[in-house]
Amino acid sequence: MATTGLPESISSDLSRVTQSLQMLAPRWNVWVLLTMSEKPLRYREIKGALPWLPDGQLHPRLVRLVDSGLLERTEFEPQDVLYGLSVRGRELLPVLGVIATWGGRHLEKETVLDPATGHRVPKAVPRAQDVEDTIALIAPRQATPILWALRIRGTSSAKALAATAMPDRHLTNVYEPLNRLAEDFLVTKDREGRVELTAAGRDLAPVYRALSAWAAGAPLTEAASHPVWAPEPEQPRDRPAMWAATQPRIPAVLTTQTRATWKPGDPFFSDTTTVIRPAGAAATGGRTR
Template sequence: MPESISSDLSRVTESLQMLAPRWNVWVLMTLSEKPLRYREIKSALPWLPDGQLHPRVGKLVDSGLVERTEFESHDVLYGLSVRGRELLPVLGVIAAWGGKHLEKEMVLDPATGNRVPKEVPRAQDIEDTIALIAPRQATPILWALRIRGASSAKALAATAMPERHLTNVYQPLNRLAEDFLVTKDRQGRAELTAAGRDLAPVYQALSAWAAGSTLTEAVNHPVWAPKPAQPLDRPAMWATTQPRIPAVPTTPAHATWNPGDLFSHTAPVRSASAGATGGRTR
């Protein structure tokens, strides 16, 4: 890849690594309205014990997304930094892709009697979308396919991971195929699916944020700028094989969020006994 694109890709993958640890997005969204004390964050995310919540808050402070303000009385407030607030519109773009493409449990609508996708909190859509594209080599392969079009594994390895052995491309490529972001033909040539191509706004937004640019400039991305429409493939297939069941126990809603926020008012509980549409767990 050209040096400018390679640098852009590195910034995007580093940004995904900051967001990828589970529950990080939930912590960021809990702080999206105003700074909170630790006990208030804990009250909003009651399913997270201190052993999981405290390290996540600390890592987000270290990454510069959250600010820690300590007063003389040892009263500490946590709030989003400037960079953290600038990230919120990007998370909204990621949530939109997840809401459209990620698999959902089908439930019966009592009003119509029809089976409809069960509503999922937008924070969960963000987290699950990031879980698909954050693993090592996933995003470089997707970018290489966007640049090259249909390609062999050998060509993808040369573009996405030129310093690594050819065999290293197969595992991440197969996972992307299992998650329906990539499709492969009988000759083994891979290309992006409709869901993979629809990642364009996600990568545009992440690239702009990582470079400190505004999202209005994102549409002109050198790799993910709009291209002519292509025929739809697998129109009825969700874009992930993950079973979309978060480990959130039944709890009262302790935090209030506006309808326009990235959370729904209550994180719906999907029990482990519910039928999952996918096979891979986190």
């Protein structure tokens, strides 16, 4: 269990949630699980539903999902194997639905021309992609501990945040994950270096409540009483909503772009470094998918 400065009960809960995210985070795992959401499938049927995954990528994922207890494997003959969701896997489906809802609401989307209206509208995104892209934002090391610490502390300095989220590591280690969370519009930093959750970050509450309940083996109906992410009164939004960013999932022509970075001792962004972004990414919308 990762060391935090949080109370033991909250730290244990956080550890279960981060372990659950790590189980789901490998690319295409969610696609594999949702492919079997309606009924068990034979290997050849799964392969037909996910044709972009060759045997060398699909089979190891199935093995790991079986080992993690999310899938069950029934072998009739060496070339006739049936895979289906386990009880824990089926219990996970409503949680994935909550995650997909957040992704559909907050993740940046390409637009396409609607021939009926002549207007550009957000491009439809598969439910599995919404889930996978959301997990890609909150699964990286230290991302979720920082978000939980900010939920508890409210507005915080980086130093106080590091002491809460990662007390066993040097203060400077907090800046890289904070920069990433800021780029993904989950946290915001002012010129005095104070950090707080954005509206999109606060809206992760249902996601973390659902993950916490599932990881503890509790029904989702008990999730509303979560000690950290319990529902809070509706607050008026005094600034335009911004898309949260997500890593691209398809090959793209790459271009270089400079972005500001946050360095230890700086009150705000003060230096630049070159990063890779897909060509055509919106200047104010973060990485497109």
